[in-house]
Amino acid sequence: MSVTVVGSIAFDAVRTPFDERQRMLGGSAVHFALAASFFADVHVVGPVGDDFSQSEYEVLHARGVDTADIERVPGGRTFFWRGHYDYDLNVAHTDETQLNVFADFAPKLSPASRDCDVLFLANIQPDLQRSVRRQSNARFVAMDSMNLWIDTARDALRAAIAEVDCLLLNDAELRMLTGEPSLPRAAREVMRWGPSHVVAKQGEYGAALFAGDGFFALPAFPLETVLDPTGAGDSFAGGFLGYLAAHNAGSPSEDVLRRAMAYGTALASFNVEEFGTERMQRLSPDEITDRVAELRRMTTFVDVPVALRG
Amino acid sequence: MSVTVVGSIAFDAVRTPFDERQRMLGGSAVHFALAASFFADVHVVGPVGDDFSQSEYEVLHARGVDTADIERVPGGRTFFWRGHYDYDLNVAHTDETQLNVFADFAPKLSPASRDCDVLFLANIQPDLQRSVRRQSNARFVAMDSMNLWIDTARDALRAAIAEVDCLLLNDAELRMLTGEPSLPRAAREVMRWGPSHVVAKQGEYGAALFAGDGFFALPAFPLETVLDPTGAGDSFAGGFLGYLAAHNAGSPSEDVLRRAMAYGTALASFNVEEFGTERMQRLSPDEITDRVAELRRMTTFVDVPVALRG
Numbered sequence: 001m002s003v004t005v006v007g008s009i010a011f012d013a014v015r016t017p018f019d020e021r022q023r024m025l026g027g028s029a030v031h032f033a034l035a036a037s038f039f040a041d042v043h044v045v046g047p048v049g050d051d052f053s054q055s056e057y058e059v060l061h062a063r064g065v066d067t068a069d070i071e072r073v074p075g076g077r078t079f080f081w082r083g084h085y086d087y088d089l090n091v092a093h094t095d096e097t098q099l100n101v102f103a104d105f106a107p108k109l110s111p112a113s114r115d116c117d118v119l120f121l122a123n124i125q126p127d128l129q130r131s132v133r134r135q136s137n138a139r140f141v142a143m144d145s146m147n148l149w150i151d152t153a154r155d156a157l158r159a160a161i162a163e164v165d166c167l168l169l170n171d172a173e174l175r176m177l178t179g180e181p182s183l184p185r186a187a188r189e190v191m192r193w194g195p196s197h198v199v200a201k202q203g204e205y206g207a208a209l210f211a212g213d214g215f216f217a218l219p220a221f222p223l224e225t226v227l228d229p230t231g232a233g234d235s236f237a238g239g240f241l242g243y244l245a246a247h248n249a250g251s252p253s254e255d256v257l258r259r260a261m262a263y264g265t266a267l268a269s270f271n272v273e274e275f276g277t278e279r280m281q282r283l284s285p286d287e288i289t290d291r292v293a294e295l296r297r298m299t300t301f302v303d304v305p306v307a308l309r310g
Numbered sequence: 311m312s313v314t315v316v317g318s319i320a321f322d323a324v325r326t327p328f329d330e331r332q333r334m335l336g337g338s339a340v341h342f343a344l345a346a347s348f349f350a351d352v353h354v355v356g357p358v359g360d361d362f363s364q365s366e367y368e369v370l371h372a373r374g375v376d377t378a379d380i381e382r383v384p385g386g387r388t389f390f391w392r393g394h395y396d397y398d399l400n401v402a403h404t405d406e407t408q409l410n411v412f413a414d415f416a417p418k419l420s421p422a423s424r425d426c427d428v429l430f431l432a433n434i435q436p437d438l439q440r441s442v443r444r445q446s447n448a449r450f451v452a453m454d455s456m457n458l459w460i461d462t463a464r465d466a467l468r469a470a471i472a473e474v475d476c477l478l479l480n481d482a483e484l485r486m487l488t489g490e491p492s493l494p495r496a497a498r499e500v501m502r503w504g505p506s507h508v509v510a511k512q513g514e515y516g517a518a519l520f521a522g523d524g525f526f527a528l529p530a531f532p533l534e535t536v537l538d539p540t541g542a543g544d545s546f547a548g549g550f551l552g553y554l555a556a557h558n559a560g561s562p563s564e565d566v567l568r569r570a571m572a573y574g575t576a577l578a579s580f581n582v583e584e585f586g587t588e589r590m591q592r593l594s595p596d597e598i599t600d601r602v603a604e605l606r607r608m609t610t611f612v613d614v615p616v617a618l619r620g
C-alpha cells in the first residue's frame with residue numbers, strides 16, 4: 001500500500017478576494033502527498049533548495065510522508081509560484097513563476113519509490129513524466145498535465161499519455177488536447193491512445209470518471225466559503241489514488257474507483273477551505289469519513305416505479 | 311395532477327456546428343409542455359399568430375397538451391428567434407429576435423389553467439410572471455428568468471421571485487442576481503427573499519437543488535452527441551415540475567424532489583439529442599424510465615468502512 005508522487009515542491013504566494021499569503025508551502029507533490037497520506041505510505045520525489053527548511057519537512061513528516069527522495073540542491077532555491085484569484089475562483093492567474101531548482105530537475109527514484117503500488121506523475125514536463133514512469137514498477141500509473149504542455153510539447157505529451165493507466169485533466173484541457181468538443185468523445189479518444197481510465201476535473205462542478213464503457217460523476221462538495229483553490233486538483237488526485245493504492249490498485253473494480261472518486265472529492269474540498277496546506281495539516285480521519293458520507297447523501301436518489309403517460 | 315405553463319411559443323431558426331434548421335416549432339412553453347406531458351395534464355398559456363398552423367398544434371395535441379389557452383392573435387405573427395451555437399454548446403448566440411404577438415401579451419388564465427397543481431412561469435418579463443402568479447391557485451409555483459431581466463428589471467424580478475416557491479436559474483445568473491460568487495450562498499440569499507427551493511441549472515454539468523438546509527446535485531446525462539441545446543432548461547423544468555405535479559406537489563418530500571431532478575435531467579438529455587422538438591415528439595415512457603435508471607447507476611457509489619491513517 002504505497003504511492004509515489006513526482007512533482008513540484010514549492011513556495012507559493014497567493015492572493016484571493018478574501019486574504020493573502022506571501023510565502024507558504026505548496027506544490028503539486030505536497031498537496032498530493034498530504035491527501036494520499038490518509039490511505040497509504042507516500043514517497044515524494046522532487047527538488048528543493050537550501051531555503052526549504054526543517055519546518056517544511058515537518059509538515060510532511062507529521063503525516064508520515066517519506067521525504068528521502070526529496071533532492072536538496074546545494075546553493076539552489078525552491079520553486080516559487082505567485083498567483084491570484086478574482087471572484088471566479090475557478091481561474092488561477094499566474095503572476096510570477098521561478099523554476100529555480102526545478103529547471104535542471106532529473107528525477108531519480110530510490111528502490112522504495114520505484115516499488116510502489118501507485119505512481120502519480122503530477123504536472124511536469126511530459127518527457128520527465130515518461131522518464132519517471134520507466135523507472136517505476138507501479139501497478140497503476142496516473143498523470144496530470146496542463147495547457148502549457150498541450151501547446152508546447154504535444155508529441156511528448158501524447159507519448160507520456162500512451163504509457164499510463166489513467167489521465168487526470170481539466171475538462172477544458174481534455175477538449176483542447178483532443179479537439180473534441182464533446183467530453184465523452186474526448187475521453188474515449190484519450191482511451192484509444194492507451195489509458196484505461198480518464199478523470200475529467202471540473203472545478204466547482206466536481207469530476208467525472210470514464211473507465212472502459214463506464215461513466216461516473218460526482219459534484220464537488222458544496223462549500224459556502226472557498227479560501228484558496230490552489231492544489232484542489234492535486235489533493236483530489238491524492239485522495240483518489242491513495243484510495244486506489246489501498247484497495248487492489250492493480251485492477252480496481254468499478255465500485256472501488258467510485259469510492260476513490262468520493263474520497264478524492266472530499267480531500268479536495270478540505271484543501272480549499274483554507275490557504276495552502278493549512279487545513280490539511282490538522283485534518284482528521286473522522287472528518288474525511290463524515291464528509292464522504294455526507295457527499296453520498298447529497299448525490300443519492302432512490303428510483304421508484306412511476307406511471308408515465310404514453 | 312396538472313401543470314400550467316406560461317411562456318413563449320415560437321418559431322426558431324437554429325444553426326449548430328453540425329446542422330441547421332430554418333424554421334421549427336420552439337419556445338420555452340412548448341419545450342416545457344412536451345416534457346411535462348409524460349407526468350400530468352398540461353395547459354399551455356401564450357400567444358401565437360396566424361402563421362401558427364394546425365401542424366404545430368398537432369405536436370402538442372399528440373402529447374395530450376391542452377392548447378385552449380393558446381391565444382391566437384388575428385393578423386399577428388408568432389414570436390421568432392434565430393440563434394446559433396459554436397463548438398461550446400453551452401453558449402447560445404442570439405442573431406435575431408422578433409417579439410411579434412409577444413409584444414402585447416397580457417396572459418389570461420382560464421379556470422382549468424388557474425386550478426392547476428403546479429404553475430411554471432417560464433422566462434418572460436417579471437411583471438407578467440407576477441400577474442399570472444396572482445391569477446393562479448397552484449399549490450407549487452416555479453419560475454425561470456434570465457440575465458436580461460436582472461439587468462433591466464431587477465426590482466420587478468425580485469418582486470416576482472418573492473412570490474414563488476421555486477426559482478430555477480442558470481448558476482452564473484444566480485451569482486449575478488445576488489452578487490454572491492459562492493453558489494451555496496447565492497441560493498441561500500434567494501431563499502431569504504421567499505422561495506423555499508432553488509434549482510441552479512449548470513448546463514452540461516447538470517443541476518443542483520437547494521431546499522431548506524438540503525443540497526442535492528446531479529450531473530447531466532453524458533451524451534456523445536448534442537445536436538441542439540435549445541430548450542434544455544425548459545425540458546428540464548418540464549420533467550422536474552411534471553414529476554412534482556404527479557407526486558404531492560403541495561409539499562414535496564426530499565425524496566420526491568430528488569427523483570424530480572432525475573426526471574428533469576433525463577428529459578433535458580433527450581431534448582438536446584436532436585433539433586427543436588424532433589426527439590421529444592417520438593420519445594417513449596420506457597426510454598425515460600431506462601435513462602433515469604442509467605443515471606442512477608452513473609451517480610451511485612456505495613460507501614464501505616475504510617481504515618484511514620491518523
